Amino acid sequence: EIQQNLITASHMIDMDDIVREGFSTLREVASDVTFPLSDEDILLGEKMLQFLHHSQDPVMSEKLGLRGGVGLAANQLGLLKKVIAVLIPNEPEFDEEDNEIAPKEAYKMREIMYNAKVISHSVQDAAVEGGEGCLSVDREVPGYVVRHARVTVEYINKDGEKKKIRLKDFPAICVQHEIDHTNGIMFYDHINMNDPWEIKDGMLVVK
Ligand SMILES: Cc1nc(NNC(=O)[C@H](CC2CCCC2)CN(O)CO)c(F)c(N2CCN3CCOC[C@@H]3C2)n1
Numbered sequence: 763e764i765q766q767n768l769i770t771a772s773h774m775i776d777m778d779d780i781v782r783e784g785f786s787t788l789r790e791v792a793s794d795v796t797f798p799l800s801d802e803d804i805l806l807g808e809k810m811l812q813f814l815h816h817s818q819d820p821v822m823s824e825k826l827g828l829r830g831g832v833g834l835a836a837n838q839l840g841l842l843k844k845v846i847a848v849l850i851p852n853e854p855e856f857d858e859e860d861n862e863i864a865p866k867e868a869y870k871m872r873e874i875m876y877n878a879k880v881i882s883h884s885v886q887d888a889a890v891e892g893g894e895g896c897l898s899v900d901r902e903v904p905g906y907v908v909r910h911a912r913v914t915v916e917y918i919n920k921d922g923e924k925k926k927i928r929l930k931d932f933p934a935i936c937v938q939h940e941i942d943h944t945n946g947i948m949f950y951d952h953i954n955m956n957d958p959w960e961i962k963d964g965m966l967v968v969k
């Protein structure tokens with residue numbers, strides 16, 4: 763495939779590997795990956811997670827010229843495979859003298875998810891305060907991205923184990939953003955363009 767360097771172990775994903783609006787795979791439905799996972803699909807997932815780590819590291823993000831990311835989908839790499847990676851850090855706390863206290867768990871969520879799908883969801887909607895962005899969208903698109911407040915997601919992890927997890931708050935938003943990518947859906951598809959900041963029917967605003 764055209765994304766040859768994505769399957770060389772030593773290559774580190776950077777912004778040049780991320781396709782932008784107009785590239786076909788952002789509007790296509792990706793295929794389920796088959797199990798047992800190929801070495802290529804295992805490597806792909808690991809490199810997607812590595813990209814997110816690098817993007818959240820002051821030194822590596824600077825070195826590789828990365829925009830910050832907490833999620834990534836294979837469609838954004840030009841690959842029609844249902845592979846997503848999520849890396850959501852726990853925010854550090856601060857003591858009375860404003861010294862940073864490392865959180866017990868560094869990450870709220872750190873996962874490579876194969877064939878992820880939403881199998882059930884709350885009636886209640888939610889949107890992230892301030893709206894969303896996307897590494898494949900080089901422009902601001904303001905407005906509440908209306909999503910499900912809580913979702914039950916089924917996926918297979920890199921060890922081939924079927925998982926079923928319930929998510930709420932920001933993790934629910936992030937995983938929906940990534941699963942959307944694997945179905946050719948962009949975040950701004952969920953913004954009410956007539957009234958982008960409309961809050962209706964008990965929609966939660968998530969920080
Ligand atoms: C909220 C946020 N969105 C960032 N970017 N956008 C993304 O991740 C897109 C996916 C997210 C957009 C909204 C829901 C999912 C990427 N998308 O296109 C993938 O499909 C961030 F970078 C970011 N953080 C907070 C944590 N910080 C830790 C230290 O390092 C910087 C990092 C910045 N928070």
Ligand code: NI
Pocket residue numbers: 895896897898939943
């Ligand atoms: Ni995105």
